[in-house]
Amino acid sequence: MKEIHEIYVKTHFSAAHCLEGYPGDCARLHGHNWIIEVHVRCERLNEIGIGIDFRDIKTAVKEVLQGLDHFNLNELPAFKSVNPTSENIARFLYKELSWILNADGIKVSKVKVCETPGAGAYYWEEED
Numbered sequence: 820m821k822e823i824h825e826i827y828v829k830t831h832f833s834a835a836h837c838l839e840g841y842p843g844d845c846a847r848l849h850g851h852n853w854i855i856e857v858h859v860r861c862e863r864l865n866e867i868g869i870g871i872d873f874r875d876i877k878t879a880v881k882e883v884l885q886g887l888d889h890f891n892l893n894e895l896p897a898f899k900s901v902n903p904t905s906e907n908i909a910r911f912l913y914k915e916l917s918w919i920l921n922a923d924g925i926k927v928s929k930v931k932v933c934e935t936p937g938a939g940a941y942y943w944e945e946e947d
């Protein structure tokens with residue numbers, strides 16, 4: 820049996836977006852305070868009982884969110900060819916954060932993105 824620890828950090832960023840092709844008011848430019856949760860799966864704890872330091876996750880998240888915070892997401896290269904939906908933002912964050920955080924026994928396991936407290940999207944990857 821493997822013992823797994825999942826460590827997470829919750830934060831937010833503010834930005835504008837519109838959803839091209841959306842049949843309704845979300846096709847117009849509007850803003851959200853997106854709420855983000857980043858989950859990191861750890862197979863081991865260090866000698867003081869830490870899988871990955873919350874601070875390391877927060878630093879990485881801050882670095883990546885700097886590229887989104889207070890921008891019009893539709894104008895960013897990451898969302899030139901895909902709409903900045905919660906789904907696509909979660910995929911973008913997962914991939915960027917995986918580059919930074921993944922290490923031996925440490926893996927970004929999922930990212931949750933919410934536009935409102937009650938609605939959002941998770942993204943994670945699985946082997947085929």
Ligand SMILES: Nc1nc2c(c(=O)[nH]1)N=C([C@H](O)[C@H](O)COP(=O)(O)OP(=O)(O)OP(=O)(O)O)CN2
Nearest residue numbers: 838844845849851903904905906934935938939940
């Ligand atoms: N699966 C998804 N559905 C929708 C997304 C999305 O990213 N993924 N996004 C939107 C729009 O961005 C919209 O602005 C958000 O809609 P909604 O959650 O309904 O937010 P409201 O502020 O309009 O909330 P109310 O509950 O209607 O007041 C739409 N769908």
Ligand SMILES: [Zn+2]
Nearest residue numbers: 845849851934
């Ligand atoms: Zn929206």
